[in-house]
Amino acid sequence: MRIDKFLWCVRYYKTRNMVTEAAKKNHITVNGNVAKPSKEVFPGDKITFRKDQITHIVSVLDLPPSRVGAKLVDIYRKDETPAESFAHLEMLKLSKEHYRKSGEGRPTKKDRRDIDGYTGDFDEFDESDS
Known part of the structure; x- marks a missing residue:
């Protein structure tokens, strides 16, 4: 799954366009490497991104099929911020x-x-x- 779609699916960003802009500004890294919006993520990857003056650290547990409800987000990611x-x-x-x-x-x-x-x-x- 693409990084922009993953961060949108687990509700860190409101739109995929916002994720794409953050990636273009080099605010998103996957396993320590700067990520483009099309970067593929897999279970076990560690995503670091800066949003609202906070550096979020997220581990990918599983890939959601589509955007999930707020209650189900913890199934797909582990927040290590x-x-x-x-x-x-x-x-x-x-x-x-x-x-x-x-x-x-x-x-x-x-x-x-x-x-x-x-x-x-x-x-x-x-x-x-x-």
């Missing part, structure tokens, strides 16, 4: 939400001053120099 990868993604989400909630618009003048004070960016002109 380290748990700390998902924890890192959670930290990224929390850090983005910490300062400004989504939908609050542009920062105000006060927000900008707080940011400048935090990062140490001050005006070039200092009154003590005059």
Whole structure:
């Protein structure tokens, strides 16, 4: 089975076109070798791919006949992705939400001053120099 079809069948990507684009960008490897979308995979192969800032590691257990339901995915693959990868993604989400909630618009003048004070960016002109 082709790598693009396999990753689509086991529901890692929504469309085969998305898998093809990832393969063209060299985001997918099979057994340590960069894979083209037409690369054949067999049971026992180890697939590594980067998606949503997480490097997924998947072992192929069996080849599905077609796209399978979410409950049946574990029959065809074994996910060996380290748990700390998902924890890192959670930290990224929390850090983005910490300062400004989504939908609050542009920062105000006060927000900008707080940011400048935090990062140490001050005006070039200092009154003590005059």
